[in-house]
Amino acid sequence: MANNRLIxxxxxxxxxxxxxxxxxxxxxxxFAVYRSFVECNPEPNERLILKIAETQEELEACFAxxxxxxxxxxxxxxxPSGMRVTLYHALPTTTTLCAKYDGQVVGTLSLIRESxxxxxxxxxxxxxxxxxxxxxxxxVSALAVHRxxxxxxxxxxxxxxxxxxxxxTTFFDTRHLVIAVNPYHIEMYESLLFFKRLTAxxxxxxxxxxxxxAVGAWLDLKFAPEIxxxxxxxxxxxxxxxxxxxxxxxxxIKLPERRYYTTNDPVLTPELLDHFFNKRTHGFANLSExxxxxxxxxxxxxxxxxxxxxxxxxxxxxHVRRHERYSMKCPGQVTVEIVNDGQENIDIDVVEVSLxxxxxxxxxxxxxxxxxxxxxxxxxxxxxxxxxxAVRDIGKGFYGFHLGxxxxxxxxxxxxxxxxTTHRDLNEPSRFVADIKLA
Numbered sequence: 001m002a003n004n005r006l007i008x009x010x011x012x013x014x015x016x017x018x019x020x021x022x023x024x025x026x027x028x029x030x031f032a033v034y035r036s037f038v039e040c041n042p043e044p045n046e047r048l049i050l051k052i053a054e055t056q057e058e059l060e061a062c063f064a065x066x067x068x069x070x071x072x073x074x075x076x077x078x079x080p081s082g083m084r085v086t087l088y089h090a091l092p093t094t095t096t097l098c099a100k101y102d103g104q105v106v107g108t109l110s111l112i113r114e115s116x117x118x119x120x121x122x123x124x125x126x127x128x129x130x131x132x133x134x135x136x137x138x139x140v141s142a143l144a145v146h147r148x149x150x151x152x153x154x155x156x157x158x159x160x161x162x163x164x165x166x167x168x169t170t171f172f173d174t175r176h177l178v179i180a181v182n183p184y185h186i187e188m189y190e191s192l193l194f195f196k197r198l199t200a201x202x203x204x205x206x207x208x209x210x211x212x213x214a215v216g217a218w219l220d221l222k223f224a225p226e227i228x229x230x231x232x233x234x235x236x237x238x239x240x241x242x243x244x245x246x247x248x249x250x251x252x253i254k255l256p257e258r259r260y261y262t263t264n265d266p267v268l269t270p271e272l273l274d275h276f277f278n279k280r281t282h283g284f285a286n287l288s289e290x291x292x293x294x295x296x297x298x299x300x301x302x303x304x305x306x307x308x309x310x311x312x313x314x315x316x317x318x319h320v321r322r323h324e325r326y327s328m329k330c331p332g333q334v335t336v337e338i339v340n341d342g343q344e345n346i347d348i349d350v351v352e353v354s355l356x357x358x359x360x361x362x363x364x365x366x367x368x369x370x371x372x373x374x375x376x377x378x379x380x381x382x383x384x385x386x387x388x389x390a391v392r393d394i395g396k397g398f399y400g401f402h403l404g405x406x407x408x409x410x411x412x413x414x415x416x417x418x419x420x421t422t423h424r425d426l427n428e429p430s431r432f433v434a435d436i437k438l439a
Contacts, residue, residue, distance in 0.1 A: 087291060107144070176220055178218050179218075331350075335374070349361045384407055
């Protein structure tokens with residue numbers, strides 16, 4: 001027994017000594033050490049599956065894993081539900097990713113796209129410099145890995161990060177990632193993934209994680225591959241994060257099926273909202289009037305009303321912009337007639353839709369108050385042909401278009417967007433056709 005204690009004390013002393021010596025290394029030296037520990041298996045065990053969490057069981061397992069990790073790290077006090085569930089998890093623009101090993105959730109993280117609530121870290125960090133660049137922002141939050149996989153060389157963490165990268169760059173229409181992490185972990189994100197700090201010094205007290213200190217950081221995914229290539233391209237496959245993120249295809253990743261070019265995957269049915277925010281937790285009980293109004297503008301179909309927090313007379317004084325359940329990026333073209341020079345096709349990306357019109361970003365100026373022909377690819381096999389008129393120059397290349405005539409494909413798509421409750425509904429839009437009201 002005494003020998004065991006001596007061995008344990010010796011190991012502890014060695015660990016403290018090495019950690020102290022490591023702290024004296026210059027930043028470039030420390031970062032090189034971190035990168036030397038990378039172990040990204042390009043062929044993970046087939047028992048590992050990466051997918052979006054969409055069932056009650058998957059979401060409960062993710063929130064429970066997160067709860068235990070946060071309580072263990074002092075980032076929250078134990079909750080009677082045994083879960084960590086925040087209001088951001090109630091938003092359809094938040095997607096929770098999970099790693100399952102033999103059917104058990106062993107890793108999770110949430111991607112929070114911007115909404116009327118903003119981002120959790122906005123309460124303490126300024127995102128002005130990030131917003132100077134084009135592209136959508138998502139906060140990486142609620143990261144947890146099961147304790148039995150925390151010392152296995154990133155066997156869960158790296159596939160989960162790979163899934164996050166692929167989902168953001170191909171499905172979530174995201175260019176910028178922002179994070180708020182404990183100062184103890186920030187150098188890992190800086191050295192391995194090349195995040196840049198939002199501020200030079202940590203924030204001492206971050207309420208979102210029980211008053212723990214936090215450092216904010218930002219990664220521009222547009223330039224990340226180039227930086228990764230510089231530092232990783234010459235390394236062997238097990239150490240090459242550049243190839244792992246940009247070239248390797250993991251069969252373990254199960255991306256959601258999409259009929260249309262939407263860019264988010266809402267999963268919360270009325271029953272799931274009620275389960276997580278009314279029954280298992282009191283997430284809806286203490287919301288502000290503004291937060292209540294926001295939820296009602298998002299979930300503005302009759303099935304959700306009974307499970308949402310009731311509005312009061314004070315809610316009438318709160319004004320928030322209507323927030324869509326679905327985001328989208330549908331490529332298209334507008335044909336402009338040019339006098340004595342034929343036609344010009346101008347590429348557009350449609351980002352908001354209605355039965356009367358749409359909002360789109362154009363790569364070139366669009367003539368105003370002129371009848372134009374537009375072709376919009378709503379999905380791989382769903383093409384809509386429209387007569388449109390640009391009626392509003394919103395700025396930064398965005399225009400508001402009015403539809404003179406919409407075809408059946410457009411009307412089916414719009415009605416599915418407005419009537420569907422989860423991302424799976426869009427794969428069967430025909431069930432909404434009977435409800436279509438012609439413009």
